[in-house]
Amino acid sequence: MxxxxxxxxxxxxxxxxxxxxxxxxxxxxxxxxxxxxxxxxxxxxxxxxxxxISSLGSNLLIVAPGSSTDTSGVRGGFGSSSTLTRADADALASSVNAPDISGVAAEKTTSLSLEANDTNWTTSVTGTTASWLDVRARTLSTGEFISAEDDETSAAVIVLGSETADELFGTQRVVGQSVVISDKPFQVIGVLDTAGSDSSDNLDDLAIVPFSTAASVLVGGTESAAVSTIYLQAASDGQLSAAYQEAETLLLNLHSITDSTAADFSISSQDALVSxxxxxxxxxxxxxxxxxxxxxxxxxxxxxxxxxxxxxxxxxxxxxxxxxxxxxxxxxxxxxxxxxxxxxxxxxxxxxxxxxxxxxxxxxxxxxxxxxxxxxxxxxxxxxxxxxxxxxxxxxxxxxxxxxxxxxxx
Amino acid sequence: MVDPTPTDAPVIELRGAGKTYRSGSIEFEALKGIDLAIHEGEYVAIMGPSGSGKSTIMNVLGCLDTLTRGEYRLGGTDVNDLDEVDLAAIRNRQIGFVFQGFNLLSSLPAWRNVELPLIYGGVPRNERKERAEQALVRVGLGDRFENRPGELSGGQQQRVAVARALVGEPTMILADEPTGNLDSVSTQDVLALFDELHARGRTIVLITHELEVARRAARIVWVRDGEILRDELNEDVAA
Known part of the structure; x- marks a missing residue:
């Protein structure tokens, strides 16, 4: 059979x-x-x-401030101190110091209330530079982004996330409107495209102002030069680790730290987050x-x-x-x-x-x-x-x- | 009816055949060393009450069970030394079984039941159907090829079983109480079929406890307590 x-x-x-x-x-x-x-x-x-995670931008390194130690010896976590400054970001942006880093965007973020017409909305307001748009891989739906000139002149201009614009102005035309933050008027010059949300933040609910404006007008005081995060973009995927090395060496030098284990900042790569x-x-x-x-x-x-x-x-x-x-x-x-x-x-x-x-x-x-x-x-x-x-x-x-x-x- | 001419060498030969069943420490001698020779074309009834050992003889003759001592030769082959696979082949080629309970597969139509031995005999598919249908025609069921067992009467079912026993052209047909489950009309029907097969020269061994059934055979072997009591030609048929 x-x-x-x-x-x-x-x-x-x-x-x-x-x-x-x-x-x-x-x-x-x-x-x-x-x-x-x-x-x-x-x-x-x-x-x-x-x-x-990739939606943060491609070939990205994220530099966060290190921990602070208060007078009683209690150490805060990473990001608890303001060891990173605008000067660090500017140094990293130099193509001589860090040839493998193609873009730098320093962020100074704080939560503030935005007022427009008869409504208001509390969101995270980020002070940053013109390079932010490229480094974070974002696009505008209307208007324009803050320029280098806006940063130099501490212009009172603001770019809104799509949800923020929606909350403040609804269906009205947004660009050209005025937003009041801490009693100071800002002119809306652009609205970002939607980007969804990453694991911790809503990427569409935010407001962007020039870094200098945020430093002087909104935050002020001794904190004014401190940044909350610096985003670094490597020129290519293959240059990511070189960029990492350069950023670490440079920041250690700038902060006069010889032992890398004592660094007052941390650099994480997108790949590390992904993995x-x-x-x-x-x-x-x-x-x-x-x-x-x-x-x-x-x-x-x-x-x-x-x-x-x-x-x-x-x-x-x-x-x-x-x-x-x-x-x-x-x-x-x-x-x-x-x-x-x-x-x-x-x-x-x-x-x-x-x-x-x-x-x-x-x-x-x-x-x-x-x-x-x-x-x-x-x-x-x-x-x-x-x-x-x-x-x-x-x-x-x-x-x-x-x-x-x-x-x-x- | 013509008396078949026995050839010299018997088709079936038991010599000093003994079978002892063991169940724990209890031994039961079912066959006490019997001698029996059956020649080609003979129609033999093995007759005895229940417990006489006739079922054991049937199992041994059908290669379903092996002897504990003595010798069994079927068509000249000593069957006792064979393994499971060879025994299966012997059953397939040399023996056509007809059981009391018909043992047809209820899910298959008549012709598929009849072709079963041919499947295991390695006969090609198209030839199988032809031969199965011929066998059904031979037992008078030419119009019942596609009927399933449930759609046939008891007598017809046993005819299908006989067709299945015939289809492989076996050395002998071994029928175990073939009329045990049948009414008197069907019994006559099936026995007439055996008579006819005998007349055409088939070797038939029929196991029964009914004298009426045994009387249709040309030779009756009386068995009791594991021994052959009498082995006689049936004058009515043999004459």
Missing amino acids: NWLESFRTSWSAVYSHALRSTLTVLGILIGIAAVILTVGLGLGTQKDVSAQ TATAVYETLTILLTGVAGLSLLVGGIGVMNIMLVSVSERTREIGLRKALGAPPGAIRRQFLIEAAILGLSGGLLGAILGVTAALLLPGVIGSSIVVSPAAVALSIGVAIVIGVSFGVYPATRAARLAPIDALRSE
């Missing part, structure tokens, strides 16, 4: 117990679909997070895939269960087939193929369900799901392996039945 004959026999057995076969297939199907979806969701979330976030989601994905894998295992046990029922229910049939000349191998093969058919159908249908869900779900849950062909192929393979390996025991049991005992059973 060849494989084709065995397959025909097995198929007719699966087909003639349609309900039972369907339920067994369902167990595998759910497991496979769950694995495809969780892996897809994990990969999708990783992709989303990387995209969000940290990715690592978190990878762990989560592995965990969820493990849970989904368990359901696949349960599905496999379901196959074994049904195959054992099938063998004991068809003991007479096995006995008869043996009496008519079926060698043990043919019987084993018949039941193994039957189990493989159940596994394969579950795998294929589960893959179809998983991929369909992966295409439909993102619209509903708002998170992307990446279907990896490798995961689909692998899970179908696993389904067959599960079907066959959980079918081995029942099939061997069937093959070992003595024909007379099998024939006598009722």
Whole structure:
């Protein structure tokens, strides 16, 4: 009896117990679909997070001030002191000192209330320079961005994030309007395009003013020269680590610090942020895939269960087939193929369900799901392996039945 | 009816055949060393009450069970030394079984039930269908190829089983209480079929406990307590 004959026999057995076969297939199907979806969701979330972090700008290094130590010796965290100044940013922008750094944008951010007409809105007001737009990879929807000249003259001009503009002016034309901050009027010269939000900030709810304006008019005092963050853009992806080196060396020199472990600033790269976030989601994905894998295992046990029922229910049939000349191998093969058919159908249908869900779900849950062909192929393979390996025991049991005992059973 | 001419070498030969069943420390001697030779074309009934050992003889003759001592030669081959795979091949080619309970697969139409031995015999697909249909025609079910067992009467089902036993052209037909589940009309029907097959030269071994059924055979072997009591030609048929 060849494989084709065995397959025909097995198929007719699966087909003639349609309900039972369907339920067994369902167990595998759910497991496979769950694995495809969780892996897809994990990969999708990783992709989303990387995209969000990349939306900060490309080839970006982020310099934050170091920690401060107060008189009682309590040390604050990074960013708690104002060790970085506008002078640091200007030094980093020099192409002589740091040839691999193509763009520098110092930010001085504080939360203030903006008033316009009869309404007001509190948002983060950032003082920065003209290079900000390029470094942070942002674009304007209308108007223009602050210029170098605005910075030199401490012009009272402001660029609004799209949501901020919306809150203050609604549907009115925004450019040319006036906004009052701390009793000082600012002219709106532009509105930024939407950019969504990253893991901590809403990138569309902010206001940008020239750095010098922020330093003198809005913040003032001893803090006026301090910056909260300096964004550095490396000339290319390959120059990122050189840019990092240059920035670190330069800042250490400027701050007269010889030991880099005592630095009063920190430099983090976008890649580091991405890999940290990715690592978190990878762990989560592995965990969820493990849970989904368990359901696949349960599905496999379901196959074994049904195959054992099938063998004991068809003991007479096995006995008869043996009496008519079926060698043990043919019987084993018949039941193994039957189990493989159940596994394969579950795998294929589960893959179809998983991929369909992966295409439909993102619209509903708002998170992307990446279907990896490798995961689909692998899970179908696993389904067959599960079907066959959980079918081995029942099939061997069937093959070992003595024909007379099998024939006598009722 | 013509008496078949036995050839010199018997098709079936049991010599000192013994079978002991063990269950824990209890031993039961089902066959106490019997000798039996059946020649080609013979129609033999093995007759005895339940527990006489006739089922054991049937299992041994059908290569479903092996002897604990003695020798069984089927078509000249010593069957005792064969393994599972070879025994399966012997059953496939040399023996056509007819069981009391028909043992048809209820999900398959008649012709597919009949073709089963041919599948295991490695006969090609198109030839199988043809031979299965011929066998069904031979047992008078030429119009029932596609019917499933559930759509056939008990007598018809047993005819399908006989067709299945015939289809592989086996050395002998081994029938185990073939009329046990049938009413008297169907019983006559099936026995008439055996008579006809015998007339055409088939070797038939029929196991029964009913004298009425055994009387249709040309030779009756009486078994009791694992021994052959009498082995006689049936004058009614043999004459």
